[in-house]
Amino acid sequence: xxxxxxxxxxxxxxxxxxxxxxxxxxxxxxxxxxxxxxxxxxxxxxxxxxxxxxxxxxxxxxxxxxxxxxxxxxxxxxxxxxxxxxxxxxxxxxxxxxxxxxxxxxxxxxxxxxxxxxxxxxxxxxxxxxxxxxxxxxxxxxxxxxxxxxxxxxxxxxxxxxxxxxxxxxxxxxxxxxxxxxxxxxxxxxxxxxxxxxxxxxxxxxxxxxxxxxxxxxxxxxxxxxxxxxxxxxxxxxxxxxxxxxxxxxxxxxxxxxxxxxxxxxxxxxxxxxxxxxxxxxxxxxxxxxxxxxxxxxxxxxxxxxxxxxxxxxxxxxxxxxxxxxxxxxxxxxxxxxxxxxxxxxxxxxxxxxxxxxxxxxxxxxxxxxxxxxxxxxxxxxxxxxxxxxxxxxxxxxxxxxxxxxxxxxxxxxxxxxxxxx
Amino acid sequence: xxxxxxxxxxxxxxxxxxxxxxxxxxxxxxxxxxxxxxxxxxxxxxxxxxxxxxxxxxxxxxxxxxxxxxxxxxxxxxxxxxxxxxxxxxxxxxxxxxxxxxxxxxxxxxxxxxxxxxxxxxxxxxxxxxxxxxxxxxxxxxxxxxxxxxxxxxxxxxxxxxxxxxxxxxxxxxxxxxxxxxxxxxxxxxxxxxxxxxxxxxxxxxxxxxxxxxxxxxxxxxxxxxxxxxxxxxxxxxxxxxxxxxxxxxxxxxxxxxxxxxxxxxxxxxxxxxxxxxxxxxxxxxxxxxxxxxxxxxxxxxxxxxxx
Ligand SMILES: Cc1cc2nc3c(=O)[nH]c(=O)nc-3n(C[C@H](O)[C@H](O)[C@H](O)COP(=O)(O)O)c2cc1C
Numbered sequence: 070x071x072x073x074x075x076x077x078x079x080x081x082x083x084x085x086x087x088x089x090x091x092x093x094x095x096x097x098x099x100x101x102x103x104x105x106x107x108x109x110x111x112x113x114x115x116x117x118x119x120x121x122x123x124x125x126x127x128x129x130x131x132x133x134x135x136x137x138x139x140x141x142x143x144x145x146x147x148x149x150x151x152x153x154x155x156x157x158x159x160x161x162x163x164x165x166x167x168x169x170x171x172x173x174x175x176x177x178x179x180x181x182x183x184x185x186x187x188x189x190x191x192x193x194x195x196x197x198x199x200x201x202x203x204x205x206x207x208x209x210x211x212x213x214x215x216x217x218x219x220x221x222x223x224x225x226x227x228x229x230x231x232x233x234x235x236x237x238x239x240x241x242x243x244x245x246x247x248x249x250x251x252x253x254x255x256x257x258x259x260x261x262x263x264x265x266x267x268x269x270x271x272x273x274x275x276x277x278x279x280x281x282x283x284x285x286x287x288x289x290x291x292x293x294x295x296x297x298x299x300x301x302x303x304x305x306x307x308x309x310x311x312x313x314x315x316x317x318x319x320x321x322x323x324x325x326x327x328x329x330x331x332x333x334x335x336x337x338x339x340x341x342x343x344x345x346x347x348x349x350x351x352x353x354x355x356x357x358x359x360x361x362x363x364x365x366x367x368x369x370x371x372x373x374x375x376x377x378x379x380x381x382x383x384x385x386x387x388x389x390x391x392x393x394x395x396x397x398x399x400x401x402x403x404x405x406x407x408x409x410x411x412x413x414x415x416x417x418x419x420x421x422x423x424x425x426x427x428x429x430x431x432x433x434x435x436x437x438x439x440x441x442x443x444x445x446x447x448x449x450x451x452x453x454x455x456x457x458x459x460x461x462x463x464x465x466x467x468x469x470x471x472x473x474x475x476x477x478x479x480x481x482x483x484x485x486x487x488x489x490x491x
Numbered sequence: 492x493x494x495x496x497x498x499x500x501x502x503x504x505x506x507x508x509x510x511x512x513x514x515x516x517x518x519x520x521x522x523x524x525x526x527x528x529x530x531x532x533x534x535x536x537x538x539x540x541x542x543x544x545x546x547x548x549x550x551x552x553x554x555x556x557x558x559x560x561x562x563x564x565x566x567x568x569x570x571x572x573x574x575x576x577x578x579x580x581x582x583x584x585x586x587x588x589x590x591x592x593x594x595x596x597x598x599x600x601x602x603x604x605x606x607x608x609x610x611x612x613x614x615x616x617x618x619x620x621x622x623x624x625x626x627x628x629x630x631x632x633x634x635x636x637x638x639x640x641x642x643x644x645x646x647x648x649x650x651x652x653x654x655x656x657x658x659x660x661x662x663x664x665x666x667x668x669x670x671x672x673x674x675x676x677x678x679x680x681x682x683x684x685x686x687x688x689x690x691x692x693x694x695x696x697x698x699x700x701x702x703x704x705x706x707x708x709x710x711x712x713x714x715x716x717x718x719x720x721x722x723x724x725x726x727x728x729x730x731x732x733x734x735x736x737x738x739x740x741x742x743x744x745x746x747x748x749x750x751x752x753x754x755x756x757x758x759x760x761x762x763x764x765x766x767x768x769x770x771x772x773x774x775x776x777x778x779x780x781x782x783x784x785x786x787x788x789x790x791x792x793x794x795x796x797x798x799x
């Protein structure tokens with residue numbers, strides 16, 4: 070039997086992938102939208118539904134960012150509600166290890182696992198520091214260098230609590246000193262599924278040691294294969310088998326009646342995603358300075374980016390550009406060579422859809438990725454709320470099923486079981 | 492006069508069906524709300540999640556989980572309860588709980604328990620922060636203005652800039668304003684010392700007789716006061732007689748403690764019809780909990796400031 074593909078549905082998030090300006094775009098906060106996407110994913114026999122989290126609204130140039138979707142529900146509360154309207158679908162929530170505490174979060178995740186019949190998953194993220202901290206009791210208490218120390222000890226502690234079957238525990242490590250009665254009997258999965266989304270060496274090491282799956286941003290075929298090998302090769306050091314850690318990149322797609330039709334649609338969506346205002350804003354994220362005086366339909370700035378990483382103009386988002394100057398030079402050369410405006414260039418260089426074509430071409434490409442060691446599945450990020458995955462479920466899922474690489478019915482009774490994890 | 496009726500659920504089951512069944516019964520009987528007991532260290536599921544789990548399966552009944560202010564993050568409390576209000580379409584409430592127990596403090600490991608005064612001062616601050624965060628988005632902050640490319644009008648989002656003795660919180664919330672604006676906040680008021688300290692809408696009290704009930708109500712002006720009443724050990728007629736006898740005290744209503752699942756069926760199947768026959772209970776046609784309880788519309792404090 071060929072390797073089976075893991076599929077997950079990402080609720081459209083607070084960045085410019087999500088097109089709110091389209092007439093078909095629905096509410097980002099009404100429960101109906103969450104229910105619709107979750108039911109669509111379950112109709113498509115997806116493994117899980119996925120929610121991101123950000124513990125403070127994004128800011129750019131000291132102002133609340135207003136061009137993308139802003140606002141979302143509390144992760145675990147909305148997942149608990151979704152458990153009522155789905156039966157098999159895994160419910161994965163992003164929760165920050167820096168601004169939660171193990172007793173409380175382990176109890177919430179175990180409760181969710183009980184109330185959903187074994188479908189809870191936690192995407193462990195660390196945080197961009199003191200900016201989030203201003204919303205919390207301890208402020209920015211944790212050094213950036215210690216973010217994975219805390220995350221690792223957090224996961225170990227949570228698992229210790231889950232293993233008590235509701236009984237007594239005592240944990241003392243560098244981050245936590247806690248004891249008492251856990252109070253939640255063993256949940257259906259025992260251990261809710263752990264995902265990890267950090268990309269640094271520390272993040273990869275944490276995943277190799279503790280995670281069941283990685284939500285990765287590596288989606289170009291070669292890059293994805295390199296990442297896949299890199300993290301899978303780390304597993305042996307922890308005595309783990311290669312298939313005990315699933316690599317699942319977040320990807321977007323566009324379907325068309327022909328490949329040309331899909332390309333045209335993709336271009337239209339890219340223009341929706343990059344409004345003139347958004348083009349300037351995305352350019353500022355690389356240049357790290359105010360570019361509001363530039364014309365989005367004009368040429369790129371001649372000034373160089375500001376390299377001071379201690380005070381980036383964007384707050385509430387992980388760093389994206391390791392070498393600002395090199396990237397800026399690359400962009401300028403490309404714009405000049407192809408005579409591109411700021412907006413044209415940004416449309417080209419940021420967040421292009423990953424899979425574009427007819428349903429059969431997309432199905433073939435997804436399958437190629439999984440069969441050739443680039444990943445174990447995909448977290449699909451639709452650009453429309455809430456109906457953005459309808460076409461995928463209606464057109465691509467049946468083709469994957471025909472190829473024998475995707476389930477036609479749920480076989481496991483828990484998310485762990487469906488993912489093929491022990 | 493017609494009274495409000497609530498049920499206190501204090502089950503310890505982790506099976507969803509053990510919660511959906513009684514809450515649906517309360518919903519079908521058109522009771523005003525149910526409360527969900529919780530504490531740290533107790534053998535019980537997390538109450539906010541239980542409330543969220545039953546929300547999509549019910550349409551009328553208010554959902555009021557207990558959540559503790561001590562040791563928890565006010566920011567998470569606010570966003571979780573706002574989300575409960577979104578998923579229940581305006582039926583969320585919160586019964587505030589404080590924790591003085593050293594064993595509970597050890598579960599969180601962050602600090603020793605506070606003394607009474609500090610404990611309630613901190614709870615007061617937590618309620619203040621939770622409420623400010625609920626108001627930190629104006630109702631019409633989401634504008635989706637294609638011409639200017641803006642999803643929100645950022646002038647309608649507000650930093651709450653709270654700084655107190657125990658913590659500070661910047662804001663705004665990450666969750667748009669809940670449908671009720673301000674979900675209903677409730678607290679136990681068995682101990683008189685808490686009365687003046689917390690900004691709550693609903694108090695639960697345990698008077699010994701009608702006279703004492705009337706006194707408490709007089710001393711808590713502007714609050715909805717509910718008497719806690721155990722129904723187990725009483726016949727339906729006895730309970731109805733007692734409710735009738737206390738109905739003219741000014742109490743907003745009763746929170747009934749069923750003592751097991753059978754008790755919920757007895758309440759919804761026997762007591763409620765009896766109270767309706769006697770004209771003591773008339774189900775509210777309203778869907779939002781504030782409106783069911785006759786609380787005034789929640790005016791947004793920041794909108795007021797902006798208009799002034
Ligand atoms: C695909 C992907 C998704 C992420 N989603 C979130 C998120 O929803 N919330 C969040 O706070 N951080 C998110 N992050 C940030 C990471 O979890 C992590 O905190 C950050 O990348 C810093 O860790 P690193 O230095 O190991 O990369 C995401 C990262 C990646 C790669």
